[in-house]
Structure formats: structure tokens, C-alpha cells
Amino acid sequence: MAKNIKHDYNEYYESMLAKKEDLHKIKAADFLSYYSDLIIKYSDSLETKVGGNYGSTSNE
Numbered sequence: 001m002a003k004n005i006k007h008d009y010n011e012y013y014e015s016m017l018a019k020k021e022d023l024h025k026i027k028a029a030d031f032l033s034y035y036s037d038l039i040i041k042y043s044d045s046l047e048t049k050v051g052g053n054y055g056s057t058s059n060e
Contacts, residue, residue, distance in 0.1 A: 018026055
């Protein structure tokens with residue numbers, strides 16, 4: 001005899017989806033990720049625009 005198992009798919013997917021209270025945390029994490037990617041991507045051009053001596057230890 002086969003078991004009659006009822007699945008509540010709505011409850012399952014609601015538990016996996018983000019709640020409204022957590023959306024600001026997710027958006028903030030995404031923003032920081034994108035921002036850090038941009039900094040890494042353009043770090044060479046930022047260094048030349050700032051002055052080129054950024055991080056230098058010599059006193060010239």
C-alpha cells in the first residue's frame with residue numbers, strides 16, 4: 001500500500017525565499033560586492049589619477 005504524503009510546496013518555497021525584513025541586508029550585501037568589484041577593476045586607473053605615490057614608503 002502506497003503512502004499518501006501531502007507536500008505543502010507553498011510552505012517549502014516561502015521558507016527558502018527572503019522575507020521583507022531581510023531584503024535590505026541582501027541589497028546592502030549586493031551593493032558592497034558590486035562596489036568592491038569596481039574598486040578592484042579600476043584600482044590601477046584610480047592610483048594614477050590620485051597621484052601615483054599612493055602606498056609609496058619613500059620620502060621623495
